[in-house]
Amino acid sequence: MSKPDMKGWTPEQIKAYEEAAAALAAEESAIAEASARQEREAASPEALAEKLREQAAAAREARARAARDAADDAAYRKACKEHGERRVARTRTVEGSVIQRAMTRQEHEEFSDRIAGLESEADILKVARAATLDTVVHPPRPRMLEILERYPRLWVHLYAARDELITGVEEAARGKG
Structure with a gap:
């Protein structure tokens, strides 16, 4: 200057x-x-080694994510084959996909009967969670419980998917779907 x-x-x-x-x-x-x-x-050699470790970890994570996505896709296809494509919902999360099937008519009636006599919101929520969890076909229940513990707001999306499936089944039964 x-x-x-x-x-x-x-x-x-x-x-x-x-x-x-x-x-x-x-x-x-x-x-x-x-x-x-x-x-x-x-x-420095230390920094270069650390960079390589980070790249290896990223590659492992990418490989695990790809394997998880492939397993999720296979579970979705299997559920569609078993229950019918319009009777299966897929909710994507950071932990992978949650695959749900529609409730059977009997399950829906039992669910409705169980909550009809309940007054406490906590009791109704408990029954709703159990009924919703019973519709999850992927991931396995222990893994699903881990995910729900980590992400409790996921319940909102699972309820929405469950309700959407119920509505779709009811409309199909009435001939609208």
Whole structure:
């Protein structure tokens, strides 16, 4: 940076300018040193090894995700084959897909009868959760319980899928679907 023409400046203005210029030069020097240090650290054997470990972990995660997605797809196809495509719902989550089948007419009637006599919201919720969980065909129940423990708001989506399946089955029975 070139020095400006300081004719007509007071000694205080010159001093303030020189202090600011020195502070700027010190900051630029510190930035250059930090950048050089980061480059050295990034090229160190330890940093390169860590980068490779991170890449290997990412590759393992990608492979596991692909295997999980393939298993989810196979479970969905199997459920569609067993229950009919319009009687199966798929809810995608960060943990993979949850595959649900529609309730049978008997299950739906039993569910309705069980909640009809209940007054406590907690009791109704307990029955609704059990009935909904019974419709999950994938993942296996222990895994599903782990997922629900980690993501309790997933229940909302499972209820919605269950209700959508019930509505679809009822409409199909009336000849609308």
